[in-house]
Amino acid sequence: MxxxxxxxxxxxxxxxxxxxxxxxxxxxxxxxxxxxxxxxxxxxxxxxxxxxxxxxxxxxxxxxxxxxxxxxxxxxxxxxxxxxxxxxxxxxxxxxxxxxxxxxxxxxxxxxxxxxxxxxxxxxxxxxxxxxxxxxxxxxxxxxxxxxxxxxxxxxxxxxxxxxxxxxxxxxxxxxxxxxxxxxxxxxxxRTAPVAPVAPAAPSGTAASAMAPLTLVPDAGIQQLALDPRLYKRLRNEWALCPDHVVFLGAQAECHGDAASFTAARNAGARARLAFIAGVGVYADKDFGAARTAQLRCYYDVLARQPSGAALTVLSAPQLAELLDWDAERYRLAMAG
Incomplete structure (x- = not known):
């Protein structure tokens, strides 16, 4: 050689x-x-x-x-x-x-x-x-x-x-x-230290049953997005932070004040693969996958490092539309699994 x-x-x-x-x-x-x-x-x-x-x-x-x-x-x-x-x-x-x-x-x-x-x-x-x-x-x-x-x-x-x-x-x-x-x-x-986590409440069998067929995402950090009121508020208002986050997880977060609200939405025809129930937890379907879970964990990690009251810049509606209507990103999503 x-x-x-x-x-x-x-x-x-x-x-x-x-x-x-x-x-x-x-x-x-x-x-x-x-x-x-x-x-x-x-x-x-x-x-x-x-x-x-x-x-x-x-x-x-x-x-x-x-x-x-x-x-x-x-x-x-x-x-x-x-x-x-x-x-x-x-x-x-x-x-x-x-x-x-x-x-x-x-x-x-x-x-x-x-x-x-x-x-x-x-x-x-x-x-x-x-x-x-x-x-x-x-x-x-x-x-x-x-x-x-x-x-x-x-x-x-x-x-x-x-x-x-x-x-x-x-x-x-x-x-x-x-x-x-x-x-x-x-x-x-x-480097920025993340906020201290909120302790989860005792698991409720009733809530778990109401969320079927979605199940609790097995990641303690991700669960903070629903358990910590500060992060849940940001989640509702500042979801679209990064292009990969949007491509893998969608333009909006499905948020509910309780499991009954989720059930009502599902009975009305909604078919979310990811749902955030305030004070209860984050739930996903069985096909959510490792790639989407990684993006959701990244979203938590970014939010957890924000100073209280700090303004965030989110992607605009036109920016979201051009990302989601793009063959190159559909291919990447399919490849990533």
Missing amino acids: NARGGRRDALRMEVGACCARVGADPLLVQGAGGNASWKDGDTMWVKASGTWLAEAQRSDIFVPVDLAHLRTAIAAGDLDAVPRALADGALRPSIETLMHALMPQAVVLHLHAVEVLAHLVRPGFTCPAPAPWCWVDYHKPGSALAGAIAACLRRQPDAQIIFLQNHGVVIGGADAGEVEAILSSLLACL
């Missing part, structure tokens, strides 16, 4: 190990959320849509795309360019492939890190970041977001950190080690 081939394999292993580490931490990655890439000459390897970063060392989750083609398109201002996969297979490149191509660094990591998101969903963000950074207002993932990032990088071409409002953070570095070091420093300066 020549020197370049050896370096290529080493970089692939290095990035795969990094992805597996961050992907195993639900405060950094939730299910199929987030993505990563590395560049090798005119080829860029990017995470496939709907795959899990946690599986990076166990499964082949990366797709090689023609980086030269993307750079030519970017130089011409064509941010709707469709990535050209350089290998046959069923996997599609991430819907955020253009974002990775825009970043000049060799390794790029995009995460929905809870400690960062807790700040990005509030107005007036500031951060003593450990590397040059810039801010991008919320845009639909894909070409719209890529266009905003391109403008950001024209203003600050040395940026290694890009904060995406209501979405997440992008970090670029010469190698995976540099990216992880920046991430570690960033988390240290943004």
